[in-house]
Each structure stands twice: as C-alpha cells, then as structure tokens.
Amino acid sequence: MKRRKFLGCSAAAGVALLGGGFALLPRGAAPAQTNLAAARELLAGLRGRELISLRGWSPTGVFNHCAQSVEYSLEGYPQLKPGWFRLSLGPAAFAVFGLRGAMRHSLDEPIPGAASLIEPATLAGALQRLEDAFARFAEHRGSLAPHFAYGALDHAEYAQAHVLHLYEHLSLIRPRGDHAAALSADIQSLRG
Structure with a gap:
C-alpha cells in the first residue's frame, strides 16, 4: 500500500511540475519543420563552417x-531511469515538448552511462558521426530501444525527440565571425 501511495504522490507531483514547466516553454505555433529531413538539411549546411558554443x-x-x-535509440541506452518514471513523468514531459514543438532540458548533462564526448575529436568528424546516425535512424525499420527517460517511442516519436533535442542544443551554437547571425536565422526559421 505504501508503494501505491508513493507512486500516486510522485505522479501528482510530476503533473504539477510539468504544468509549471509547460508555462515556461516558448509560446506560439510549433515549428513547421521538426522532421528528420529538415534536421539533416540543417546539419549538411554546417559542414565546413567554423562553429563556437555560447556556453x-x-x-x-x-x-x-x-x-x-x-545511436542509443537503435542499440539501447546504457542506463534507464526507473520503470515508474518511464511510464509516467518521462512520457508526460515528452508530450509537453511535442505540444510546444520545443524541448527544454539541461544542455550540459550527459546521457546516463554514456561514453565521454571526445570521439571523434574533430568538429568535422563529430558532425559526420551525427549525420551518419541520422541516416541510419531514417533507414531503420525494426524495433527501437526504449528511451532512457521517455520510455517506448515509435519511429515518428523518436524522430521528433531527436530533432527537438538537436534544435535545442543548436540554440547555443553559432558560426565564428561575421556569419554569426546566419546559423541563428537558420534555426529560427526551422522553429517557426
């Protein structure tokens, strides 16, 4: 009985937190191009550009x-949040992100249990790794691993999660020099 009460209280607290979080997300229409093709096109446009991170x-x-x-969506995440989280708070958070067309999460928190972010060590190599991962994902027709926080997602839901994840991280990346506004404008046009 105590476990049931704990789960009920946890779910209620999560709904309250998500409701508050919903209010903090951007207002307005969801971006028109939160799809793999648009994300892959944006990544292709970054090739050969010198990029910096704002923080x-x-x-x-x-x-x-x-x-x-x-990659982990295809192969399995190294660590998963507890089952109760992946069946309640995680999917609720993902639903909020999907409704708003924007994701909000800590932009310097690694995926639980993930390898360090040092390979490949070059910008061009890391960008190619991401482009290759998106290509593999786009072609994948089999089952997908449960997301470490959101739980079971189908291909379309995972595609949306990956694109929103990328766009949020790109919000802190700019080209070095005089072209700083160009990437920002590219991202903003995709966000709507």
Whole structure:
C-alpha cells in the first residue's frame, strides 16, 4: 500500500511540475519543420563552417552527444531511469515538448552511462558521426530501444525527440565571425 501511495504522490507531483514547466516553454505555433529531413538539411549546411558554443559543451561535444542519443535509440541506452518514471513523468514531459514543438532540458548533462564526448575529436568528424546516425535512424525499420527517460517511442516519436533535442542544443551554437547571425536565422526559421 505504501508503494501505491508513493507512486500516486510522485505522479501528482510530476503533473504539477510539468504544468509549471509547460508555462515556461516558448509560446506560439510549433515549428513547421521538426522532421528528420529538415534536421539533416540543417546539419549538411554546417559542414565546413567554423562553429563556437555560447556556453557548455563545444560544438564537437554537442554533435557527439546528439549522435549518442540517436545511436542509443537503435542499440539501447546504457542506463534507464526507473520503470515508474518511464511510464509516467518521462512520457508526460515528452508530450509537453511535442505540444510546444520545443524541448527544454539541461544542455550540459550527459546521457546516463554514456561514453565521454571526445570521439571523434574533430568538429568535422563529430558532425559526420551525427549525420551518419541520422541516416541510419531514417533507414531503420525494426524495433527501437526504449528511451532512457521517455520510455517506448515509435519511429515518428523518436524522430521528433531527436530533432527537438538537436534544435535545442543548436540554440547555443553559432558560426565564428561575421556569419554569426546566419546559423541563428537558420534555426529560427526551422522553429517557426
């Protein structure tokens, strides 16, 4: 009985937190292009550009992190949040992100149990790793591993999660020099 009460209280607290979090997410229409094709096109446009990060991980680290997430959706995450979380709070958070067309999470928190973000060590290599991961994911027709926080997602839901994840991380990345506004404008046009 205590466990049931704990789970009920946890779910109620989670709903309250998500409700508050919902209010903090951006307002307005969801972006029109939260799809794999748009994300892959945006990544292709980054090839050969010198990028900087406004804070947190370097662009190389960001691309390796995003690639890990896509790869783990195909191969399995190294650690999962508890089952009760993946059946309640995680899916609720994902639903909020989907409704708002924007994800909000800590931008310097690694995936639980994930390898360090040092390989590949070059920006071009990390970007290629992410592009390759998106290509593998786009072609994948089999079952997918449960997300470490959101639980079971189908291909379309995972695609949305990966794209929103990438876009949020890209919000802190800019081209070095005079072209700083160009990437920001590219991302904003995709966000709607």
